[in-house]
Amino acid sequence: DIQMTQSPSSLSASVGDRVTIACRASQNISSYLNWYQQKPGKAPKFLIYAAYNLQSGVPSRFSGSGSGTDFTLTITSLQPEDFATYYCQQSYVPYTFGQGTKLEIK
């Protein structure tokens, strides 16, 4: 299985800040990497596919980059509704997720 490792596991930021979350794959996954946002008690929400393509309706302050084994999710100008846990997921079966990054309000 391909292991996905996210860093940091948690971070604190303020409204208006720019944050970056990293995701590393244990082997080359090209650009087959997705990002999700999960709020407490809710199902994950799909944000980005194939490393950098925004799902329709996702605000443009979200962006993704990377290829191979190293990827990032960047949120510019944090909004109150962005405080949540973020997961990366690679697209080779068996699908695997990162352990999550909890974004908290400072």
Place this chain on the structure above:
Amino acid sequence: QVQLQESGPGLVKPSQTLSLTCSVSGGSISSGGYYWSWIRQQPGKGLEWIGYIYYSASTYYTPSLRSRVTISVDTSKNQFSLKLSSVTAADSAVYFCARVRTVAGLINWFDPWGQGTLVTVSS
């Protein structure tokens, strides 16, 4: 748009079989083009993919659970189901069903998701 809804017992005894159903509305499983998945999340933990099924009943299961998992589909009811045998407390989790959208080859993702259902394994 397509919506998914999980249903099933919230409490299962150790060594028994966990059974859940995902009902799909707003679209037909039989129309093809999508895989239908189960994913779980243990309390306070991350997401673990369990497996998927195609409308033709073709399946793929994650290796760590393969010996205990069965996913089936009922196209007449527009539902798919999960059975997990010989459960222990470690199988206590929120279980989500989700659709796998594939654009091309390995460009695929989970969307939408059901709201999730909590299953506790306890005597």
